[in-house]
Amino acid sequence: MLTAQWMYGLAGCVIMALGLRGALLHASLLQRIVAINVMGAGVFMLLVAVAYRGPVLPPDPLPHALVLTGIVVAVSATALALALARRLHAEQEDD
Amino acid sequence: MSPVSLPLFDALLLFSIVGLAWASLATTDERRSVILFIAFGLVLAVAWGRLLAPDVALAEAAIGAGLSGALLLGAVHRQPRPLSPGSTNDSRNQGATGMGVVLRWVVTLLCTALAGTLAWALLHAFSSVPHDMLPRAISGNLAASGVSNPVTAVLLNFRAYDTLLELAVLLTAVLGIFALGQANPGYQPAGPVFDSLVRWLVPVLILTSGYLLWVGAHAPGGAFQAGAILAAAGVVLRLAGRTRIGLPEGFMLRIVMAAGVGLFLLVGLTLLLLGRPFLGYPPAWAGSLILLIETAAMLSIAATLLLAFLGGRPESPAHAARTESANTTASNSGNEEQTRC
Numbered sequence: 182m183l184t185a186q187w188m189y190g191l192a193g194c195v196i197m198a199l200g201l202r203g204a205l206l207h208a209s210l211l212q213r214i215v216a217i218n219v220m221g222a223g224v225f226m227l228l229v230a231v232a233y234r235g236p237v238l239p240p241d242p243l244p245h246a247l248v249l250t251g252i253v254v255a256v257s258a259t260a261l262a263l264a265l266a267r268r269l270h271a272e273q274e275d276d
Numbered sequence: 277m278s279p280v281s282l283p284l285f286d287a288l289l290l291f292s293i294v295g296l297a298w299a300s301l302a303t304t305d306e307r308r309s310v311i312l313f314i315a316f317g318l319v320l321a322v323a324w325g326r327l328l329a330p331d332v333a334l335a336e337a338a339i340g341a342g343l344s345g346a347l348l349l350g351a352v353h354r355q356p357r358p359l360s361p362g363s364t365n366d367s368r369n370q371g372a373t374g375m376g377v378v379l380r381w382v383v384t385l386l387c388t389a390l391a392g393t394l395a396w397a398l399l400h401a402f403s404s405v406p407h408d409m410l411p412r413a414i415s416g417n418l419a420a421s422g423v424s425n426p427v428t429a430v431l432l433n434f435r436a437y438d439t440l441l442e443l444a445v446l447l448t449a450v451l452g453i454f455a456l457g458q459a460n461p462g463y464q465p466a467g468p469v470f471d472s473l474v475r476w477l478v479p480v481l482i483l484t485s486g487y488l489l490w491v492g493a494h495a496p497g498g499a500f501q502a503g504a505i506l507a508a509a510g511v512v513l514r515l516a517g518r519t520r521i522g523l524p525e526g527f528m529l530r531i532v533m534a535a536g537v538g539l540f541l542l543v544g545l546t547l548l549l550l551g552r553p554f555l556g557y558p559p560a561w562a563g564s565l566i567l568l569i570e571t572a573a574m575l576s577i578a579a580t581l582l583l584a585f586l587g588g589r590p591e592s593p594a595h596a597a598r599t600e601s602a603n604t605t606a607s608n609s610g611n612e613e614q615t616r617c
Contacts, residue, residue, distance in 0.1 A: 185283075185327070186402055187399060187402055188283075188290060189286070189323065189327060190402065191395050191398070192290040192293060194391045194392075194394040195294055196294060197390075197391065198387040198391035199298060199301055199387075201387050201390065202383055202387040205383050206379075206380055206383055207304075209304070209306055211306050211310070211351055211352060211355070212301070212306060215301070215309050215310060215313050215348065216301055219300065219301060219313065222340070223297075225332070225336075227394075229324060230327065231398075232327070232329065234411075239415075239426075240327065240328045241411045242411070242414055242426035242429070242430050243414065243430055245329050245332050246431045246435060248329070248332045248335075249335050249427065249498075249500055250431070252332070252339050252340050253335070253339060253446065254442060255344070257445060257446045257449035257450070257580070258449065259347060260347055260449060260450075260453060261449045261452045263347055263351045264453040264456045264587055264588065266351070267351065267354070268456045
């Protein structure tokens with residue numbers, strides 16, 4: 182077992198839990214969106230840590246491809262969430 | 277780097293990453309939260325580089341920190357007061373402070389338990405012998421994939437299905453954004469310093485995206501990083517107050533938006549007609565087909581991300597100019613949306 186692998190893996194778990202807590206507890210919609218992004222980053226860190234095989238061996242490219250896909254899906258979900266939040270805000274202003 | 281200093285570097289890096297994530301979520305100031313999140317993304321990109329994932333590092337810096345940051349900062353900027361899920365939020369918080377404290381503790385406890393369980397499962401997985409069946413299958417078939425960068429081979433060949441559906445997700449998201457309304461109002465024209473910076477920056481960004489697209493076949497890079505950089509060129513133009521930001525209009529815009537999914541499907545179905553499996557490229561053609569699909573995907577990704585930054589259906593430049601003049605004539609005190617950059 183590699184030291185770096187478990188260090189980054191554990192940090193991924195912590196970041197994911199921090200993000201989940203923020204997403205559940207924040208009152209502000211925008212900060213909930215930020216928190217969900219932090220949570221995603223924690224998951225990405227777990228996956229990249231799993232892919233790491235030490236300084237000599239090449240890493241496993243499959244989790245890297247998954248994380249790349251994840252980053253792009255996360256940004257499109259963020260954009261849609263922000264557009265929904267903006268619309269919600271506009272509706273509240275009208276009331 | 278010597279073996280002694282590497283764990284120290286890891287510890288410092290992880291300390292700052294977890295610290296930034298914590299700080300970004302601990303504050304109730306939205307602007308501070310977003311800026312700390314951008315810093316978090318940038319330091320995260322360093323971590324991906326450290327874990328030998330340069331493709332992910334590039335995508336994180338360009339998309340995770342860059343474009344997400346621009347999206348979130350734009351949203352903070354347009355909302356003078358915090359967005360709350362319900363308009364009665366304040367009274368709810370005041371009415372149930374006791375309940376609120378208990379709830380916070382319960383949620384914190386559950387999240388800690390989740391992190392603990394995950395960590396336990398992870399350590400269990402790490403202590404067993406790693407499965408190297410998939411990495412070996414990938415490196416064994418790399419020669420037939422048409423590219424030599426294993427991440428591009430996985431994305432565009434071995435698991436091309438995933439990438440096709442990912443492009444469909446992007447298209448769906450932007451259609452959802454279109455359905456929610458018009459684009460955000462533009463920005464005021466930039467001052468001379470920013471304007472001359474834009475003149476230099478935009479061509480460099482376009483050139484970089486072309487380079488990343490081409491180099492993705494054999495080195496870190498590819499359609500996603502290239503598309504994000506190309507979108508960044510449009511974002512910079514938009515921030516500089518330009519009405520023309522490189523997006524085509526009307527029907528052409530729809531073609532560009534759907535080009536990635538469309539060409540991907542066309543290649544897959546043509547191969548099906550030729551008696552090959554769906555998206556099972558013939559090895560001799562794989563390299564060219566991947567470049568073709570990636571070029572279309574890059575244009576679609578760039579258009580999608582730029583439309584996401586606009587936050588709605590774009591107006592035609594003539595219409596935008598008209599509303600712009602209308603906005604400046606009817607500039608009331610609350611109209612903070614047109615800002616100098």
